[in-house]
Amino acid sequence: MDTKNVLVIGAGLSGLTCSVKLAENGNNVRLFSPSPSERSQSVMAMGGINAALNNKGQDDSTSQHYTDTINGGQEINNHKAVKKLTDDAPEIIEWLDSIGTSFTRDENGNIDQRYFGGQKKQRTAYAGARTGKQVLTAINTMLRKYEHENLVKRYIGWRFLSLILNDMSECVGAVLINEFTEEIQSFEADCVVIATGGMNKVFGKISGSLQNDAGTTARLLQQEIQLANLEMIQFHPTTIKTPVKSMLITEAARGEGGRLYTIKDGEKWYFMEEWYPELGALMPRDVVSRSIYKVCNQLNLGINGENIVYLDVSFLPEETVKVKLDEVYEVCTQYLNLDPTVDPIPVYPGIHYFMGGILTDDAHKTSIKNLYAIGECSAQYHGANRLGGNSLLGAIHGGYIAAEEINRQTVTSSNNNEIIRKELEKQMEKYAQWKDNQTSEYTSSYTVEEELASIMNNAMGIYRDEETLREAMGQLEQLENEKIYSHESYYEYVLIKSLIHLSKAFLISAINRKESRGAHQRIEYPEKSDKYRKTTVIQEKNNEMIVSFNDTDEKMGW
Amino acid sequence: METLKITILTQENGEEVIKEYEYTGNLNIPVTTLLEKVNHGNNTKIHYSSSCLQGLCGSCAMLINGWPKLACKTFVNEEVMTKYFHKITIEPLSKFPVIKDLIIDRSKIYENMKEAQQWLDEKAKINPEHIPFEYEVSQCLMCGCCLESCPNYNGEDNFMGVVLPVSSSKITAQETSDEKLKLHKQIHKKHFYNGCVKSLVCQDVCPMEIPTQRAISQMNYKSVWHLFHLFNRQEK
Numbered sequence A: 001m002d003t004k005n006v007l008v009i010g011a012g013l014s015g016l017t018c019s020v021k022l023a024e025n026g027n028n029v030r031l032f033s034p035s036p037s038e039r040s041q042s043v044m045a046m047g048g049i050n051a052a053l054n055n056k057g058q059d060d061s062t063s064q065h066y067t068d069t070i071n072g073g074q075e076i077n078n079h080k081a082v083k084k085l086t087d088d089a090p091e092i093i094e095w096l097d098s099i100g101t102s103f104t105r106d107e108n109g110n111i112d113q114r115y116f117g118g119q120k121k122q123r124t125a126y127a128g129a130r131t132g133k134q135v136l137t138a139i140n141t142m143l144r145k146y147e148h149e150n151l152v153k154r155y156i157g158w159r160f161l162s163l164i165l166n167d168m169s170e171c172v173g174a175v176l177i178n179e180f181t182e183e184i185q186s187f188e189a190d191c192v193v194i195a196t197g198g199m200n201k202v203f204g205k206i207s208g209s210l211q212n213d214a215g216t217t218a219r220l221l222q223q224e225i226q227l228a229n230l231e232m233i234q235f236h237p238t239t240i241k242t243p244v245k246s247m248l249i250t251e252a253a254r255g256e257g258g259r260l261y262t263i264k265d266g267e268k269w270y271f272m273e274e275w276y277p278e279l280g281a282l283m284p285r286d287v288v289s290r291s292i293y294k295v296c297n298q299l300n301l302g303i304n305g306e307n308i309v310y311l312d313v314s315f316l317p318e319e320t321v322k323v324k325l326d327e328v329y330e331v332c333t334q335y336l337n338l339d340p341t342v343d344p345i346p347v348y349p350g351i352h353y354f355m356g357g358i359l360t361d362d363a364h365k366t367s368i369k370n371l372y373a374i375g376e377c378s379a380q381y382h383g384a385n386r387l388g389g390n391s392l393l394g395a396i397h398g399g400y401i402a403a404e405e406i407n408r409q410t411v412t413s414s415n416n417n418e419i420i421r422k423e424l425e426k427q428m429e430k431y432a433q434w435k436d437n438q439t440s441e442y443t444s445s446y447t448v449e450e451e452l453a454s455i456m457n458n459a460m461g462i463y464r465d466e467e468t469l470r471e472a473m474g475q476l477e478q479l480e481n482e483k484i485y486s487h488e489s490y491y492e493y494v495l496i497k498s499l500i501h502l503s504k505a506f507l508i509s510a511i512n513r514k515e516s517r518g519a520h521q522r523i524e525y526p527e528k529s530d531k532y533r534k535t536t537v538i539q540e541k542n543n544e545m546i547v548s549f550n551d552t553d554e555k556m557g558w
Numbered sequence B: 001m002e003t004l005k006i007t008i009l010t011q012e013n014g015e016e017v018i019k020e021y022e023y024t025g026n027l028n029i030p031v032t033t034l035l036e037k038v039n040h041g042n043n044t045k046i047h048y049s050s051s052c053l054q055g056l057c058g059s060c061a062m063l064i065n066g067w068p069k070l071a072c073k074t075f076v077n078e079e080v081m082t083k084y085f086h087k088i089t090i091e092p093l094s095k096f097p098v099i100k101d102l103i104i105d106r107s108k109i110y111e112n113m114k115e116a117q118q119w120l121d122e123k124a125k126i127n128p129e130h131i132p133f134e135y136e137v138s139q140c141l142m143c144g145c146c147l148e149s150c151p152n153y154n155g156e157d158n159f160m161g162v163v164l165p166v167s168s169s170k171i172t173a174q175e176t177s178d179e180k181l182k183l184h185k186q187i188h189k190k191h192f193y194n195g196c197v198k199s200l201v202c203q204d205v206c207p208m209e210i211p212t213q214r215a216i217s218q219m220n221y222k223s224v225w226h227l228f229h230l231f232n233r234q235e236k
């Protein structure tokens, strides 16, 4: 087997796993990220990771995990990919355990598993209240060995600028930029793996990491790589607005008995319990989110006329709130100045996860040869709605699969020096142009960022309609013509420009899916339609964005 | 409304740079949000590093009125009003090279962890009883607050600071290769034991409240005292 020279871009759980698995087989990896892995969004995941270990004697099975995932995703998941994902899940947990993850154990010493939304079995393994961090520490420790052996070389401070493509539109490397020194460098490679996480920045300060700037996905779109299901954005039903950003109040708050209410005719109205007597506030995420929306926007019953309902845990034993829900207690007291053992928490649904992203097939291949995508930046496992606990799993699994595929691939050596030199030159020229043409008289990038987020949040809410989406398109076109001042930061400039572009792709995808399915709800088309039991694929060609609806399991053919 | 005086002390090309700003507005905000407001309000860019904004990632560790802290968890009101008379000084951690403004280069920590071979050679040995402690040390953010406040860490000599026993206390509990365990003991002696004066500051400043003293004593026991005991027994 030939050893390959691979660039992995992004060092969260997916990028780390892929790097470890590639190095295990003797490949050479260069791993890029703006900052060390401890800073990635993966460390923020608390709830857990799914696998049908069947540790609870509930007759759980990988086929049930499969069915739940497809049902959750409303059938537009890549079915073959989900099959592998759910079949491999127990082995992944075993691996994580064997490399030293401190999973929480039950009284028999087995890995404990808990209930999570949309699944009838106790299937979610967890490590205390910090599953993502604990898993990441273990994989990161493992990777250190390969760094020491010089199989993996890390580049900290670097962000993606462009792919290097040969005449046949095959990927032969990438150009990256050091955000702080503004050094621009080209890197040749046999394969490139994109692992840059969710497209957070398009929507401003959402629950996830600020580092996930969507810039890689945005520039891949400009290089004609296909993206998928951009309209599928998960809203977490209970987020709080703090002066800092939008933060999550975990599902566990409702799991422990927390109730949702608003005030109607001067009295508390527990709308979820009235509408869904059986599960109440513990209905699946999309249902709870839509119900809160309905209360505030259709019934106009938001607290004080605002987009707020109350999540009440104050009646629970103080011990439950302070110990079992310590994270909730801490976030509320620190960032809201509110004591949840006394007062109800003002919540509203907020953007939390991107099911859509870079289109891949079940082998994590993208539409460009030698280019792979894994983790939250890629789209294949989650369809129209992701189940809690499936994204950590998907991120790690993606790393496994991409590494396996790359091992299997044969490399054809060719001389790409000329192509690489040209691409680097092109990027340097753009940089020089920018450098000569910056003045603080232009509109501040901060203003543009804020406007962009506001346009996108308004148009891509829980319910969408064509008129608002088209209006937003118009606003984006205006924003596109704005001259931007980016405070002496070239990367900032490239980023914001490309994000406006990517935002259009979100809107166009949403306009074209004329049905309501999972996270995509259209006011004019309230029903699900079989015609759209497909993947929304968007691609830019000659400055035009083309949408098609493809078979969910389509192979990339390379 | 009250006005806050902000001083940013940093370096550029080896020289000290002082930037001063004023801010009037809601003071019930953490320092990261303050920096953002200063940037937006002055159409400028003070570079600082942040990611999670809720104390989970360690990006934003910096010196705030002289103390190493996570800026996203340090609220301006508490810090400034009570003790510092409406003044706040923000600096990068001083024991690491400055990359830009408040962004520092922590690669020394990572180099040290590699040099100290902080990984498992064999499959992890899991003892359910050890898990709570192993969980706590796995929370380490590599933020550097402990190193900043340690009287003996200087980033230059052999002494690697408390991040070493925080990591190796877990690794030595899970490792099964005898040879590797022996090596870890030697590494501990060389890169930690002889340098630590047990001032306990590291435990006080650690934003994750990691029991650094327990990690230290476990490693000391495994690497040094354990040998003394053996030695003493043989003497008798």
Ligand SMILES: Cc1cc2nc3c(=O)[nH]c(=O)nc-3n(C[C@H](O)[C@H](O)[C@H](O)COP(=O)(O)OP(=O)(O)OC[C@H]3O[C@@H](n4cnc5c(N)ncnc54)[C@H](O)[C@@H]3O)c2cc1C
Pocket (backbone or CB within 6 Å): A009, A010, A011, A012, A013, A014, A015, A032, A033, A034, A035, A036, A037, A039, A040, A041, A042, A043, A044, A045, A046, A047, A048, A049, A131, A132, A158, A159, A160, A195, A196, A197, A198, A207, A208, A209, A211, A212, A213, A214, A215, A216, A248, A352, A353, A374, A375, A376, A377, A388, A389, A390, A391, A392, A393, A395
């Ligand atoms: C608060 C919260 C709680 C969550 N809880 C759970 C849970 O309980 N269970 C679950 O399964 N999932 C959960 N998730 C989702 C889960 O954390 C993520 O989907 C998953 O960690 C993604 O991993 P990743 O490797 O794809 O990306 P990330 O961990 O986001 O890493 C992305 C990497 O790419 C780098 N990067 C970003 N932009 C660029 C660029 N332009 N150029 C180069 N590098 C770049 C980043 O620095 C980082 O290294 C949660 C998410 C949040 C926000």
Ligand code: SF4
Pocket (backbone or CB within 6 Å): B146, B149, B150, B151, B152, B153, B161, B162, B195, B196, B197, B198, B199, B200, B201, B202, B203, B212
């Ligand atoms: S206890 Fe040791 S490692 Fe910790 S601060 Fe004191 S000298 Fe440094």
Ligand code: SF4
Pocket (backbone or CB within 6 Å): B139, B140, B141, B142, B143, B144, B145, B146, B147, B162, B163, B166, B205, B206, B207, B208, B209, B210, B212
């Ligand atoms: S031990 Fe604590 S202070 Fe030191 S790097 Fe780890 S988290 Fe930071």
Ligand code: FES
Pocket (backbone or CB within 6 Å): B049, B050, B051, B052, B053, B054, B055, B056, B057, B058, B059, B060, B061, B070, B071, B072, B073
């Ligand atoms: S930004 Fe993550 S700890 Fe402060």
